Amino acid sequence: EPEVTQTPSHQVTQMGQEVILRCVPISNHLYFYWYRQILGQKVEFLVSFYNNEISEKSEIFDDQFSVERPDGSNFTLKIRSTKLEDSAMYFCASSEWGRGNQLLYEQYFGPGTRLTVT
Amino acid sequence: AQSVTQLDSHVSVSEGTPVLLRCNYSSSYSPSLFWYVQHPNKGLQLLLKYTSAATLVKGINGFEAEFKKSETSFHLTKPSAHMSDAAEYFCVVRTDNTGNQFYFGTGTSLTVIP
Numbered sequence: 670e671p672e673v674t675q676t677p678s679h680q681v682t683q684m685g686q687e688v689i690l691r692c693v694p695i696s697n698h699l700y701f702y703w704y705r706q707i708l709g710q711k712v713e714f715l716v717s718f719y720n721n722e723i724s725e726k727s728e729i730f731d732d733q734f735s736v737e738r739p740d741g742s743n744f745t746l747k748i749r750s751t752k753l754e755d756s757a758m759y760f761c762a763s764s765e766w767g768r769g770n771q772l773l774y775e776q777y778f779g780p781g782t783r784l785t786v787t
Numbered sequence: 788a789q790s791v792t793q794l795d796s797h798v799s800v801s802e803g804t805p806v807l808l809r810c811n812y813s814s815s816y817s818p819s820l821f822w823y824v825q826h827p828n829k830g831l832q833l834l835l836k837y838t839s840a841a842t843l844v845k846g847i848n849g850f851e852a853e854f855k856k857s858e859t860s861f862h863l864t865k866p867s868a869h870m871s872d873a874a875e876y877f878c879v880v881r882t883d884n885t886g887n888q889f890y891f892g893t894g895t896s897l898t899v900i901p
Contacts, residue, residue: 673830700887712831712877712891725888760831764887774887775821778831 671695673779675761681785682751690746690782692761700724701744702762702776703736712760718744751786758783789814791880793892801900806850806865808895810878813859820861821879821889822852831877837861848872873899 674693682688694701703715717724718736735747744763748755762776794809812818822834835846842854848871852863861878878892 702888704889704891711893712889714888714890717887727888762831774819774881775833775836776887776889777833778823780828780830 671777673761673763673777675759675779675782677782678780679783679785681787684753684786685750688748688751688784690748690759690761690784692744692746692779693742694744694761694763695765695777696742698763698765698777700764700766700774701736701738702764703746704760704762704778705729705757706760706781707754707757715746748784751784753786756784756786789816789818789880789890791878791890791892793876793878793895795895796893797896797898799898799900800868802870803867806863806868806872806897808863808876808878808897810852810861810863810892811859812861812878812880814880819881820852820854821881822846822850822861822863823877823879825875825877825894827874834863834876868897868899870899870901873897 676691701718704712706712714727716726716730716736733749737745758781760781761779764774764776766774790813792811800806820837823831824834825831834850835844837844837854845851850865852861854861876895879889881889
């Protein structure tokens with residue numbers, strides 16, 4: 670069964686450093702997402718991406734964050750200058766479609782990347 | 788605004804007994820509702836979904852949930868718990884006016900006692 674993969678599983682970085690989290694969505698999916706879960710808190714939406722541009726973003730997704738689909742398979746989340754409060758589990762997800770046909774927008778999640786900022 | 792409340796942060800049941808995980812939602816529009824399960828070191832796996840078709844939804848591994856609009860609830864049930872059901876469960880809402888972002892509940896940790 671196709672699945673979303675994420676690398677690395679765990680990333681440790683120093684405050685102020687740039688990090689790139691990588692995701693490979695399911696191959697025929699068109700919408701891509703990033704969510705994060707700070708330890709002990711709920712999973713929060715960050716951004717959705719469609720047709721090579723951001724479709725929606727939350728208040729969390731400020732100028733420190735960016736997303737990119739550099740090739741036909743990868744989807745990345747970049748944090749330019751990490752802060753302690755960026756420590757969290759980051760989940761990538763993809764869906765076959767995002768609007769219109771309700772049957773096709775269920776989101777498939779990857780296993781997550783645990784980011785630790787020290 | 789939309790939100791999801793999972794009423795229990797932790798539920799403990801004995802193997803073979805019924806499971807009930809409670810979820811209430813708040814939405815100004817017709818919601819689509821989901822239950823996801825997360826096993827340790829695994830991604831979020833879809834258990835079942837409600838998208839305005841049948842109000843009783845059957846999912847994988849014997850789970851089902853009933854959408855009750857009058858109670859704004861979408862509780863997850865299973866007649867008989869299995870040891871492999873021990874995991875974190877998330878209730879999720881998506882409403883048509885918010886595009887395609889999901890709103891997660893805080894999660895319920897299910898423990899199954901042998």
